[in-house]
Amino acid sequence: MQYTFTRPLKSNDEHSLLVMLDTYAISAYFETPNQDKKLFAYGAEKISNDFNNINGEIIFGGQQFNQTYFKDSVLMNGFWFLPTIYVELTESSLTFHSETINDFDSWLIKTKQLLKQQVSILNTQDEEDWPTRTQMLITDLNSDAEVKKVVFGRQRQNQLSRPLYAANLIMALSVQQNTYHVVLKNQNELFVSATPERLVKVSSGYLETAALAGTINRGLTPSEDQLLGESLLSSVKNRQEHAYVVHELKQKLQTMTTCLDVPETPILLKNKQVQHLYTPINGKLAQYGITDIMTALHPTPALGGVPKALALAYINAHEKQPRGLFASPIGYYTGSGDGEFAVGIRSMLINQTTRIATLFAGAGIVADSIAEEEYEETGLKFEPMQQLLKDYNHGE
Numbered sequence: 001m002q003y004t005f006t007r008p009l010k011s012n013d014e015h016s017l018l019v020m021l022d023t024y025a026i027s028a029y030f031e032t033p034n035q036d037k038k039l040f041a042y043g044a045e046k047i048s049n050d051f052n053n054i055n056g057e058i059i060f061g062g063q064q065f066n067q068t069y070f071k072d073s074v075l076m077n078g079f080w081f082l083p084t085i086y087v088e089l090t091e092s093s094l095t096f097h098s099e100t101i102n103d104f105d106s107w108l109i110k111t112k113q114l115l116k117q118q119v120s121i122l123n124t125q126d127e128e129d130w131p132t133r134t135q136m137l138i139t140d141l142n143s144d145a146e147v148k149k150v151v152f153g154r155q156r157q158n159q160l161s162r163p164l165y166a167a168n169l170i171m172a173l174s175v176q177q178n179t180y181h182v183v184l185k186n187q188n189e190l191f192v193s194a195t196p197e198r199l200v201k202v203s204s205g206y207l208e209t210a211a212l213a214g215t216i217n218r219g220l221t222p223s224e225d226q227l228l229g230e231s232l233l234s235s236v237k238n239r240q241e242h243a244y245v246v247h248e249l250k251q252k253l254q255t256m257t258t259c260l261d262v263p264e265t266p267i268l269l270k271n272k273q274v275q276h277l278y279t280p281i282n283g284k285l286a287q288y289g290i291t292d293i294m295t296a297l298h299p300t301p302a303l304g305g306v307p308k309a310l311a312l313a314y315i316n317a318h319e320k321q322p323r324g325l326f327a328s329p330i331g332y333y334t335g336s337g338d339g340e341f342a343v344g345i346r347s348m349l350i351n352q353t354t355r356i357a358t359l360f361a362g363a364g365i366v367a368d369s370i371a372e373e374e375y376e377e378t379g380l381k382f383e384p385m386q387q388l389l390k391d392y393n394h395g396e
């Protein structure tokens with residue numbers, strides 16, 4: 001971009017940058033799990049619902065899960081934009097990029113006060129028949145040898161008393177450790193995710209992805225937590241669920257990378273509410289850019305199922321609502337083919353006009369899954385966003 005400069009980070013920069021997100025009709029925020037990078041994007045020079053139709057120095061956004069139309073939403077049907085301004089924070093520095101503004105500090109000074117307005121949840125609606133439908137899926141998996149795994153999703157709607165601010169949400173997200181924090185804003189819609197799952201990161205020809213599938217709750221004490229982790233690592237059902245993901249990532253990436261490193265056994269990745277089986281996978285890319293990898297991998301068997309086509313057909317036919325950006329790539333890519341995409345799970349869509357927050361969760365179902373356990377697991381997976389709606393009032 002025309003104007004770019006870097007300076008040391010000042011103590012209130014981050015706060016001001018967060019508040020600025022709400023003053024633009026279109027904006028985005030992307031924070032990595034180890035917080036080594038925080039990206040802020042403001043305003044749009046170009047917009048498209050298809051990443052194939054937009055390019056530029058850096059593009060932010062998300063792809064819809066599949067072609068199923070998500071009613072009354074622009075964001076959820078695929079939303080990509082080239083920002084007017086973007087800012088990158090590292091631990092100690094700030095880099096500002098803009099096509100039109102050449103004085104960052106006088107732009108930032110226009111920041112309004114952070115507004116703090118209490119929000120309450122007026123009512124909550126769940127898909128109460130989900131365990132029954134999941135039991136039907138388990139029966140189908142046991143009678144149809146061809147379908148091995150389906151990641152079955154559910155949604156929960158919370159009616160809120162008032163609209164929410166992206167800045168307050170992001171501040172309140174800080175309790176969710178070891179996860180990406182992503183917010184995409186378009187007009188009256190906000191998509192928010194505290195996802196532990198990376199789809200892919202590409203940096204100077206080096207690729208990092210991971211298999212993340214297989215879940216158990218966290219313990220109340222360190223020893224209980226360790227026992228739960230050990231039982232997850234030795235669970236045949238969870239190892240199978242996980243192995244499908246590793247196998248497919250390996251297959252897809254073998255022809256697209258060199259020096260592909262796929263560890264034999266998973267380790268544990270611990271979040272606030274759950275712990276997962278996790279296999280980090282790395283490789284070198286000779287000719288492909290990040291969007292090629294995204295297209296090849298999405299949706300992995302951690303979000304769709306095995307075999308992919310049959311699982312997606314099942315999801316389309318049996319989930320109650322389209323997914324939109326749930327379980328889809330969200331993040332950014334650059335003109336040189338680098339970038340990072342997380343997967344939009346542990347997520348919600350907020351419609352500021354209707355004041356409905358729709359929460360999303362899914363679970364990998366295999367033949368020996370137990371419907372009630374999967375219902376509990378998806379309940380835990382709602383928690384990061386359900387908690388966020390409660391914590392919102394206690395934000396800064």
Ligand SMILES: C=C(O[C@H]1C=CC=C(C(=O)O)[C@@H]1O)C(=O)O
Pocket residue numbers: 151197212213214215276301302303327345346360361362363364365381
């Ligand atoms: C689909 C979700 O999680 C996926 C990622 C990690 C573990 C999963 C599992 O154990 O089922 C899911 O495959 C979700 O959180 O909504």
